[in-house]
Amino acid sequence: MLEIRSLSKSFGGVKATDNVSLDFADGSLTAVIGPNGAGKSTFFNLITGALRPDAGQILLNGVDMAGKTPPEIVRHGIGRAFQVASIFPSLTVEETMLAAVCADQRRAGVMHRRFPLAETRDRAEHAMELLGLANKRNRTAATLSHGDQKLLDIALALVLEPEVLLLDEPTAGMGTEERWRMIDKVRELWEKQKITVVFIEHDMDIVFKIAPKIVVLCYGRILATGTPDAIRSNDAVIEAYLGSEDRAGAVA
């Protein structure tokens, strides 16, 4: 269970995250939406330790993550993927997975043995198969297509077997068809792995179609939370974000 309590962060005078409280139940799938500059990425950066909150708590199973470093938070079980695929360009897909498992098993500092370690193979293999990257195992990450790089980024988070997976715009920079393939993959992973998934998404069609729960952020504050139907008919959301024309489109 991930509970956010009164989380706040300001940059200068701008409140990027303003007193946000949210619960993410175990095994839930939640979409975070909001206009540009709504504080979606800041919200993720706070949870994962990339930014230090000014105030508030981030409770994972009751343990506060606020103020911890990214490696500590990852080890507690919150993994993330990035808006721009964040990978290791010179490593192959397989090496990336094997090295990540090494890190997760606290063996990143092992010097007396050779890479890769036998005990990391199964998990690496499993993650590659989950993401459909197994037949590209020997490709260097830099030579992968944009979509595959995004998948590799997610694989990097997933191979650590996190409890909570945060995906910052998994479909960013993709064409319509690729988007749907990616989002189907995300949904499939969520169903198979039974983990808590929170993702940021711009495409309303996608959000309303696949997310059982939606959080709308605006100016760092929560505008609304609820099911797709509740969000679609929420006046504040329509006013501030969807707009009257979009409403027609969204409903249709």
Added chain:
Amino acid sequence: MTELQAGEGAQVLKVPRIDARAQRYRDVLIALVAFIVLALLPMVFGSKQLLDFVVRCAAYGLFATSLNLLVGYTGMISFGHGMFFGLGAYGFGLMMQKTGVPIPVAFAATLAITFLVAAVIGAICVRLKEIYFAFVTLAFQMLIHSTILSWQSLTGGDQGLRGGIPRPPFLGIDLSRPMHLYIASCALLVIGLLLMRQIAQSPFGYTLRMIRDNPTRASFIGIDVWRAKLVIFVLAALFASTGGMIMALFVSGAYPEFAYWTISGEGIFINMLGGVTTFLGPMVGTALLLLLNDTVTRLTEYHGIVLGIVILFFAIGLRKGLMDFIVEWFVQRREGANG
């Protein structure tokens, strides 16, 4: 199963499954053969010049290869790595001159001192970002150099450690005899390279590669980036220090130039010459630089110009080091042959 899957993708290279243990045996075998060849060299070629060349290659090679652990593997461009070369030479020389302990003790004690100094300097430097890291390491290099110059009573100032370094025999090894020194240098070189190779190919070596490629991502899969950087900074310093000790034994002294920033510059130069994408690139670069130095200085007094042109050729012409170039050439040829 793996091979079947690998066959599915048309573009997949046919790379055999990475076999960790076989790699280690292969490396040890190569090291053994290299050592035997080096050890037999004097029987074939009696020239003292050649032996001296190999000893200098050992000293600079250990130094340059350890610098590559920072530059090539971790992406930390240190402009002050030479300080540990100087520290090794002075630490060892002083220990032998002042205390008269056996050579192995002085060797271990110098490594211990290097460890401490590198840990302190590293703790200050490794959190800094690229250019700041480069400059602060350079600053520490200058600091150590100035200390050596001004602490005349201990170091002899700009005269260096004079009067020779006593080299009492131990375990039947007499390093004052050129042949013994030669064999010992070769052994240190081979062992040092083998250890560094092991580090580079270990899980920790891959942690370093991840930090080089993308430190932010590395920290988000649970790696303590600054701790890994500190560890490799200290380890690299130990190998550089070993190189300095070989140098001190070779010249039977230590001179401020060993700790001057130009040594660090030469290290970078060697890495550019040989290339940083292969493990042995810096060794090739070392041999190249020493050869160039020896031949060019004999031919002309403007050797700086010649060396400058050579580095320009590698940096602008090839845009990579010699070993990078050769390896790429082989890969391309193999791929061409495979269709």
